[in-house]
Amino acid sequence: MIEILLMPFALKALFASALISVICAWSGIFVTIKNMAFFSESISHSSLAGIAIALWFGFDPSVFLVFFSVAVAAVIALVAQSSIASRDSVIGIVHATIMSAGIILLSFLRGGNTDIARYLFGDVLAVTSTDLYICSALFVLAAAYLAKFSTTHALTCLTPELAKLNGINVKKYDFMLMILLALIISVSVKIAGAILVTALLVIPSNAAKNISASYNSFVLLSVITGLTGAVAGVAASIFLDFPTGPSIVLLNSIAYFASLFARNYLKISI
Amino acid sequence: MEISVAGVSCRIGEVEILKDINFRLESGSFAAIVGPNGAGKSTLIKIMLGLLKPDGAEAKILYDGVDVAEVNKSRHWLGYVPQNYAFDRSVPITLDEFFKITCRAEDGDKYNSVLESLNLFKLKKHIMGGLSGGEIQRALIAYNLFHDKRVLFLDEPTSAIDIEGEALVYSILNNLNKERKINIIIISHDIDAVLKNVDTVVCLNKTIHCMGGACEILEGSMIQKFFEGHRGLYQHGGCHHR
Numbered sequence A: 001m002i003e004i005l006l007m008p009f010a011l012k013a014l015f016a017s018a019l020i021s022v023i024c025a026w027s028g029i030f031v032t033i034k035n036m037a038f039f040s041e042s043i044s045h046s047s048l049a050g051i052a053i054a055l056w057f058g059f060d061p062s063v064f065l066v067f068f069s070v071a072v073a074a075v076i077a078l079v080a081q082s083s084i085a086s087r088d089s090v091i092g093i094v095h096a097t098i099m100s101a102g103i104i105l106l107s108f109l110r111g112g113n114t115d116i117a118r119y120l121f122g123d124v125l126a127v128t129s130t131d132l133y134i135c136s137a138l139f140v141l142a143a144a145y146l147a148k149f150s151t152t153h154a155l156t157c158l159t160p161e162l163a164k165l166n167g168i169n170v171k172k173y174d175f176m177l178m179i180l181l182a183l184i185i186s187v188s189v190k191i192a193g194a195i196l197v198t199a200l201l202v203i204p205s206n207a208a209k210n211i212s213a214s215y216n217s218f219v220l221l222s223v224i225t226g227l228t229g230a231v232a233g234v235a236a237s238i239f240l241d242f243p244t245g246p247s248i249v250l251l252n253s254i255a256y257f258a259s260l261f262a263r264n265y266l267k268i269s270i
Numbered sequence B: 001m002e003i004s005v006a007g008v009s010c011r012i013g014e015v016e017i018l019k020d021i022n023f024r025l026e027s028g029s030f031a032a033i034v035g036p037n038g039a040g041k042s043t044l045i046k047i048m049l050g051l052l053k054p055d056g057a058e059a060k061i062l063y064d065g066v067d068v069a070e071v072n073k074s075r076h077w078l079g080y081v082p083q084n085y086a087f088d089r090s091v092p093i094t095l096d097e098f099f100k101i102t103c104r105a106e107d108g109d110k111y112n113s114v115l116e117s118l119n120l121f122k123l124k125k126h127i128m129g130g131l132s133g134g135e136i137q138r139a140l141i142a143y144n145l146f147h148d149k150r151v152l153f154l155d156e157p158t159s160a161i162d163i164e165g166e167a168l169v170y171s172i173l174n175n176l177n178k179e180r181k182i183n184i185i186i187i188s189h190d191i192d193a194v195l196k197n198v199d200t201v202v203c204l205n206k207t208i209h210c211m212g213g214a215c216e217i218l219e220g221s222m223i224q225k226f227f228e229g230h231r232g233l234y235q236h237g238g239c240h241h242r
Helices: A002-006 A008-033 A037-057 A061-081 A087-108 A113-121 A129-158 A160-165 A170-192 A197-211 A215-240 A244-264 B041-048 B068-074 B095-102 B109-117 B133-146 B163-179 B191-197 B214-219 B221-227
Strands: B003-012 B015-025 B030-034 B060-063 B078-081 B151-155 B183-187 B200-205 B207-213
Touching (some): A002 A008, A002 A215, A008 A037, A008 A129, A008 A244, A037 A061, A037 A087, A037 A113, A037 A170, A037 A197, A061 A087, A061 A129, A061 A170, A113 A170, A129 A160, A129 A170, A129 B095, A160 A170, A160 B078, A170 A197, A170 A244, A197 A215, A197 A244, A215 A244, A215 B095, B003 B041, B015 B200, B015 B207, B030 B041, B030 B163, B030 B191, B041 B151, B060 B068, B078 B133, B095 B133, B109 B133, B133 B163, B163 B183, B163 B191, B191 B214, B207 B214
Parallel strands (some): B030 B183, B030 B200, B078 B151, B151 B183
Antiparallel strands (some): B003 B060, B200 B207
16 A cells, blocks of 8 residues: 555655655744734735736646735735835735736636646645746745855844844845745645645644744754644545545644643643 | 933824934933823834834934944844733743844853843743743843843833833843943833842933932932823832942
8 A cells, every 4th residue: 555655756745845844844933923824814905916827828726826826915015115004905906906906817717627626625636847946946046045044034023133233134024924935835836735735835834833842843854744733634635535635634633632732731841 | 331312203193203312322321211191102212213204314223333234234233122021921942042132142151141130041841832921021131132232222121020020020131231342222101120130211201301310310309390280100219229
């Protein structure tokens, strides 16, 4: 039975999920500290409009989505900087605008529903070699960026006022974080689906936060949770014939509630 | 470091926060800005830190003749300990990690001696979110020391801590001022603490009402007149000159 996991489609799915989940769990640390779950949610939901545009014009949705998501993040950042509304309100406005345009566009599309459903719910078992290259490129790029700038982001997220006094351009780093998250989300949509992709960013880091006694264990436990959820989720979906994205997310959710129990009742702190 | 503030005004919408503020603080001074609630004290120090821009192009804030914009761009001399340090107490980060991430501090004699001098050494492995108000204040002072700040602004440094903690914070500040020659500027409502610790007092209520030596300003009738009709002034005893 284990041989099925060694088949090319399963190996591709495992590899892609592992890469995406690790990078989501790592960057999810900043989503958690900066309360950016709504931003992540809006980028992932807006991707449906991106897919509609790609299908309308005949572009490759996977590739087009990367550019589209980065553009949406940039629009949110620019509108937030030039508006007196709170960032949450701006995200809500931009998100609703893009979603509405996307839904109108989708209503004109005929025969594109299979692709839409794939992006809505995720379909990691149908990952192609091109998708795998995109995932690998994202992993290398995002991991290199996080390795170089994660301390600066930690500083700007934890103490923005003090960071500013030390000559750090907090707005620039906030913008860079939004762009990074948009890139990660745009590639992850194919794995977990637009509806669930925020879960990959938010759940592992919050599960880790529950039982971490230091920042180092916060980061490490988040990555371990994300990776375990991905591998076990893909395996479970193959063996039990469950949809893959929801399987990964549900396993992460189990880890979250287990860590909550461990924190509140077992007083575990690592 | 000599500090010069000239022609600083600030208006938010129709509300005038500060009007034509001019004063000079000598190098190595320990000064307090006092005034009733809403006097513009926090706004003034944020402008002096370069975090807020004053109205008009003629306003100048100079540190040894260097404009605050230049100071912040190239030499980060200016330290700040906010009144309420807003941070997410649920983030699992130890004090040790906080300093290593935010200050890039490295283990060594200097690192340990700063922590020892601020009674923080034994708290190194504690989670930041579990520290008391006084411990957070001392951690933020340490943060500024690791960055070798030459001017330190503290907004109500003892408002969230008990009497014992307050004495410790002031003894640390006095030590930094005397030993390290760091200019210290505090905002305080506690006149007794100001009398005991600072050498210069600036009385602010949208504009400068009076300025001078602590005893001279705070012992005279000027301060009573200044605070007349305002709440929020704590006065316990007489003048204890530094």
